[in-house]
Structures are given as C-alpha cells and as structure tokens.
Amino acid sequence: MRLVVDLxxxxxxxxxxxxxPDVFAMHGDESLLYNPEADPAQREDVMRAVAACPVQAILxxxxxxxxANMVAPDAVAGAGSxxxxxx
Amino acid sequence: xxxxxxxxxxxxxxKREGRIVxxxxxxxxxxxAETMREKGFAGSLTMIGDEPYEPYDRPPLSKxxxxxxxxxxxxxxxxxxxxxxxxxxxxxxxxxxxxxxxxELGNGDAVEYDRLLIATGVRARxxxxxxxGALKGVFVLRTRDDGxxxxxxxxxxxxxxxxxxxxxxxxxxxxxxxxxxxDVTVAERGDAPLVGALGGVIGAVAAEMHRENGVDLRTxxxxxxxxxxxxxxxxxxxxxxxxxxxxxxxxxxLGAQRNTEWLSGSGLGAGPRxxxxxxxxxxxxxxxxxxxxxxxxxxxxxxxxxLFGYQFLSLEHWGNAVAQADTAAHNMLSASADRRPxxxxxxxxxxxxxxxxxxxxxxxxGTEILITQGSLAERRFAAAYGYQGRLxxxxxxxxxxxxxxxxxxxxxxxxxxxxxxTVDRRPEGSKPLPADFPDPSVPTHGPTITLSGYSPxxxxxxxxxxx
Ligand SMILES: Cc1cc2nc3c(=O)[nH]c(=O)nc-3n(C[C@H](O)[C@H](O)[C@H](O)COP(=O)(O)OP(=O)(O)OC[C@H]3O[C@@H](n4cnc5c(N)ncnc54)[C@H](O)[C@@H]3O)c2cc1C
Ligand code: SF4
Numbered sequence: 372m373r374l375v376v377d378l379x380x381x382x383x384x385x386x387x388x389x390x391x392p393d394v395f396a397m398h399g400d401e402s403l404l405y406n407p408e409a410d411p412a413q414r415e416d417v418m419r420a421v422a423a424c425p426v427q428a429i430l431x432x433x434x435x436x437x438x439a440n441m442v443a444p445d446a447v448a449g450a451g452s453x454x455x456x457x458x
Numbered sequence: 459x460x461x462x463x464x465x466x467x468x469x470x471x472x473k474r475e476g477r478i479v480x481x482x483x484x485x486x487x488x489x490x491a492e493t494m495r496e497k498g499f500a501g502s503l504t505m506i507g508d509e510p511y512e513p514y515d516r517p518p519l520s521k522x523x524x525x526x527x528x529x530x531x532x533x534x535x536x537x538x539x540x541x542x543x544x545x546x547x548x549x550x551x552x553x554x555x556x557x558x559x560x561x562e563l564g565n566g567d568a569v570e571y572d573r574l575l576i577a578t579g580v581r582a583r584x585x586x587x588x589x590x591g592a593l594k595g596v597f598v599l600r601t602r603d604d605g606x607x608x609x610x611x612x613x614x615x616x617x618x619x620x621x622x623x624x625x626x627x628x629x630x631x632x633x634x635x636x637x638x639x640x641d642v643t644v645a646e647r648g649d650a651p652l653v654g655a656l657g658g659v660i661g662a663v664a665a666e667m668h669r670e671n672g673v674d675l676r677t678x679x680x681x682x683x684x685x686x687x688x689x690x691x692x693x694x695x696x697x698x699x700x701x702x703x704x705x706x707x708x709x710x711x712l713g714a715q716r717n718t719e720w721l722s723g724s725g726l727g728a729g730p731r732x733x734x735x736x737x738x739x740x741x742x743x744x745x746x747x748x749x750x751x752x753x754x755x756x757x758x759x760x761x762x763x764x765l766f767g768y769q770f771l772s773l774e775h776w777g778n779a780v781a782q783a784d785t786a787a788h789n790m791l792s793a794s795a796d797r798r799p800x801x802x803x804x805x806x807x808x809x810x811x812x813x814x815x816x817x818x819x820x821x822x823x824g825t826e827i828l829i830t831q832g833s834l835a836e837r838r839f840a841a842a843y844g845y846q847g848r849l850x851x852x853x854x855x856x857x858x859x860x861x862x863x864x865x866x867x868x869x870x871x872x873x874x875x876x877x878x879x880t881v882d883r884r885p886e887g888s889k890p891l892p893a894d895f896p897d898p899s900v901p902t903h904g905p906t907i908t909l910s911g912y913s914p915x916x917x918x919x920x921x922x923x924x925x
Binding site for chain 1 (some may be wrong): 516518521522523527528529532533534535536537538577596776777780805806807811812813814816838856858886
C-alpha cells in the first residue's frame with residue numbers, strides 16, 4: 372500500500388496521525404512524517420485517514436499485491452486504483 | 459477534455475494512435491503520463507529512465523529514511539491511475555534528433571515520437587575533486603541508492619558526520635544526525651544556513667536552530683580538501699580557515715546540476731541552467747523559437763512567470779514538478795487555443811530540528827522582509843518578503859496554516875509592507891528589514907529557486923548575432 376502526502380497542502384491537522392498512528396506521526400508541532408509504504412494490515416486505518424484529512428493531501432494506491440493479500444472484501448476506496456508495477 | 463479546435467483532425471489522430479515519449483521516469487514524468495491517459499490519450503507511451511527503479515519519491519530520503527522511519531526502497535510513488543506505458547528503465551537517453559523526432563538511448567536503441575516530454579530533473583553536484591569524492595564514506599543525496607547508503611552509514615554509528623553545504627538538504631541531514639545522537643559538523647560557505655533560499659534574517663534563525671540542537675556549525679568557511687586513510691576511507695576534511703575536522707562520513711550537499719548534457723548538439727535550448735520553455739511548457743530551440751512537439755516539466759525546466767516580472771524561474775520543488783507535469787501533459791494533447799499557462803505560485807516545505815518550514819512565492823526576489831506574525835525568537839512566525847512595494851513571497855516556521863493567505867496576497871499582487879495589522883504582538887516591530895540575500899552572482903548551495911532570466915536592470919550583455 373503506497374502513499375504520498377502533498378506536504379505543501381498538509382496543514383498539520385494531525386487527523387491522520389490520530390486515525391492511523393502506525394503510519395502517520397507528527398514530528399514537532401506541525402511537521403508530518405509518514406511511512407510511504409504502509410503495511411496492508413493498516414488499510415482500514417489509512418483509508419479512514421485519507422477520508423478524514425481536511426485538505427485531502429493524502430494520495431493512496433492499493434496495489435494488486437495488496438489486494439491479493441487482503442481478506443476483507445470491501446471495495447477499493449480512496450484516491451487509489453490498482454496498477455501494475457514497472458517492468 | 460475538449461476535443462474541439464482540431465480542424466485538420468491531427469490532434470484526434472495523435473490522441474488515438476500517436477506516440478508520446480517521456481524522458482525522465484520520476485515524479486514529473488509519472489504525473490504527466492497519468493494526466494495524458496486521463497485526457498484520453500490512447501496511443502503508445504514510452505517512459506525512459508536511467509535509474510533502474512520505477513518512479514519514487516525523493517523528499518523522504520533526507521527525512522524519514524535518514525531517521526530510520528522508512529526504507530529507501532519503499533518510497534515508490536503511488537499511482538493515480540494505471541498508465542499502460544512501455545517502460546525503458548535503467549537506460550539513459552543519450553541524444554535527440556529533433557528533425558527525425560527521435561530519442562537515442564544508451565543501449566543503441568532509438569525511440570520515435572510525435573510528442574516528447576523532457577523531465578530529466580537535476581542531479582547532486584559532486585565533490586569537485588573526483589578522487590576525494592570517491593573515498594569510502596563520502597556521499598551525496600539525490601537518489602534512492604544514495605539514501606540507502608547514507609542511512610546505512612549513519613546506522614553504523616560514525617564518530618562524526620561532516621555535512622558540506624547548509625541548504626535545505628544539508629540542514630535536514632544535519633537534523634537527522636542529531637536526532638540519531640550523532641556528532642555532526644556543518645560547513646557552509648555563506649554566512650548562515652538557508653541564506654540562498656531565504657536570506658540572512660531567516661538564515662540567522664536557522665543558524666541558532668543548528669547550534670541549539672548541538673550541531674557544530676561553521677559558516678563563512680569552505681572545505682578545501684578531503685583526506686582518506688590508507689584503506690581509501692575518508693577520515694578528515696581541511697577547511698579554508700586552516701582548521702581540520704575528523705569525520706568518517708562526509709555528505710556533499712552543494713546543490714544540483716541540471717541533467718541536460720544529453721541534449722547538447724541537438725539544437726534544443728538546453729544548457730547548465732536548464733531547458734528554457736514558454737509558459738505553456740513548450741521548449742525553445744537554440745534560436746529562441748518555440749517548438750511545438752517538445753515539452754519540459756519539473757526541476758530541469760525554466761519558464762517565465764507573469765507574477766514575477768516574467769523572470770525565468772528554475773524551481774527545485776516537488777509541487778512544481780507535479781503542477782508543471784500536469785500542464786505540460788494537458789498542452790501536449792490540446793489545440794493551441796485550449797492550452798494553459800503554468801502559473802503555479804512556487805511553494806516549498808522542509809522539516810528540520812522538529813520545525814516545519816514552508817515558503818510561497820519567490821523569496822530570493824525580495825529585497826525587504828517583515829515579520830508579520832509571531833516572533834523569530836520563539837521560532838514560530840510568518841515573514842513576508844517585499845520587492846518594489848509588492849508582496850513577493852512569504853515563509854513560515856511552525857505557522858503553516860497562514861500560508862494559503864499569503865499565497866492569495868501574492869497572487870493578488872498585494873502591497874508591501876502589508877497594510878493589514880495582526881492581533882499578535884510583534885517584538886520585532888513593524889518595520890521591514892533588508893532581506894539580506896547574498897550577491898546572486900556568487901553561487902550558494904541549494905537556493906531551490908533560481909532566477910535565470912535576463913534582467914533589464916543588467917546592462918552587461920553585448921549582442922553578437924551569428925551569421
Ligand atoms: C533529498 C531530497 C529532499 C527533497 N525534499 C524536498 C522537500 O522537502 N520539498 C520539496 O518541495 N522538494 C523537495 N525535494 C525536491 C523534489 O524531490 C524535486 O523537486 C522533484 O523530485 C523533481 O521531480 P522531477 O521529476 O522534475 O526530477 P527528478 O526527480 O530529479 O527526476 C528526474 C529523473 O530523470 C532521470 N534522468 C536524468 N537524465 C536522464 C537521461 N538522460 N535519460 C533518462 N533518464 C534521465 C533521473 O535519473 C531521474 O530519475 C527534495 C529532493 C531531494 C533529492
Ligand atoms: S490529516 Fe491531512 S492535513 Fe492533517 S496532518 Fe494529516 S495529511 Fe496533514
């Protein structure tokens with residue numbers, strides 16, 4: 372599960388760090404650090420963080436591999452769409 | 459989006475069965491490719507990149523990765539959509555034949571195009587002495603491999619790290635070292651960290667931040683040579699003031715060089731300052747004539763901006779790469795009347811010593827600065843830059859929620875000093891100070907915005923037309 376945060380847009384509201392603390396963390400008062408390749412087990416939390424970000428700064432992609440490892444049948448949400456990797 | 463304006467149908471044909479080649483398979487290249495597919499481009503798309511990896515994100519390399527919070531090879535960029543491209547990775551483009559519309563590759567292949575996008579970015583400026591630069595323990599930081607190597611060297615617990623150059627990247631590296639409890643010396647030729655990007659007033663704040671966090675900051679000095687031990691490992695650096703620093707890891711952070719050498723002799727207007735293009739991302743040839751099939755985006759581009767006196771701006775900003783790629787891709791597939799200018803207001807962020815630094819506009823154009831909110835001493839403030847009575851840029855330290863406000867003011871060409879008064883007390887007073895940028899003819903490390911146009915105020919040029 373790949374993600375990137377547009378830190379120009381991010382205003383440090385920390386919603387994501389609250390909802391998915393294993394992936395997002397505040398560093399100081401308003402800098403955000405995140406793991407760009409989150410564990411598929413964090414999917415639910417990360418998707419909640421994506422939805423809760425007030426400035427929609429988080430871009431998430433659920434890869435085919437993540438899908439294969441997934442147990443929950445929920446449809447893919449968020450900004451991501453499946454893709455093949457590079458050849 | 460629109461399919462009008464195609465009187466001869468050639469645009470429709472391009473969209474249906476054209477060949478688009480992107481050179482530089484990183485942030486700008488990927489985002490452009492996604493936009494092209496979004497706009498219905500159904501032809502063949504070739505992504506050429508000299509790195510062996512699919513597009514990945516660089517900003518975490520000097521932050522999360524060095525802190526040990528993320529792994530360098532886990533920074534692949536998420537995709538907004540599938541792009542169904544033919545990937546040519548690990549092979550550089552080595553030449554361009556504009557007449558034949560062909561890109562030549564390092565392995566002898568050639569790829570023909572109807573539209574070409576150049577997004578080859580920049581690379582780290584290497585240590586000027588190649589032999590010294592090749593010593594074990596000497597690093598630059600631009601690529602995933604660099605990030606991984608440096609993170610490993612830091613994890614091994616060196617006795618001292620020397621960072622040469624205190625631009626944004628150098629400062630972030632020093633900050634990460636301190637967080638890992640490593641001793642670090644920073645050597646900067648200028649009077650303070652970040653002076654090239656933000657000027658002397660803010661540079662003084664940055665210098666305090668380094669020192670308070672235990673960085674051994676040396677300003678106004680140059681590293682003159684690196685010394686290795688018999689096994690070829692770096693062990694010390696010699697400074698212009700006669701001093702010596704012992705270090706087993708040295709990070710050369712002296713800014714960037716544009717990846718344009720592969721275009722030399724092609725006839726495209728490409729050189730050490732980047733590739734000149736018009737506001738619509740169309741590259742100029744060496745005669746100053748705009749091409750119609752070659753586009754440029756990202757760190758390698760330099761383009762004129764109406765808000766900043768039509769100066770040509772070279773930006774080393776993540777957000778610019780994304781926005782310019784989007785505009786270039788749109789224009790590549792549009793009739794001339796439907797094209798858009800790239801008029802993104804420059805914006806940048808950095809994170810060091812736990813402080814969130816952000817800027818909008820073009821600080822190096824500013825001649826004056828005013829602390830508009832908060833205070834320098836508390837390291838929580840907003841500062842506005844003025845140029846000829848206009849607000850031209852702003853920077854915030856741990857005050858980012860105000861930035862969109864300043865961005866609007868810059869776009870509205872608001873006056874400077876700003877006429878509004880704020881509620882918070884301002885120990886610095888409300889008088890602008892000189893912004894104190896170094897002489898632009900003296901290069902600094904990593905300004906991240908370079909004004910690279912001809913200023914009519916300069917009367918140094920002589921015009922010698924060829925025959
Ligand atoms: C350590 C680090 C930290 C950063 N932090 C920030 C930050 O905090 N905020 C911010 O706004 N920006 C930051 N940036 C800048 C940001 O990463 C860049 O602006 C962005 O990567 C530019 O994207 P690009 O696609 O134009 O160029 P690049 O990312 O440089 O990509 C160009 C690609 O083209 C390839 N290439 C070059 N020549 C050829 C050739 N002849 N043939 C084929 N391929 C070629 C290169 O190898 C590279 O993969 C940082 C950069 C670095 C290195
Ligand atoms: S929720 Fe959004 S704005 Fe808030 S810290 Fe996370 S990414 Fe930034």
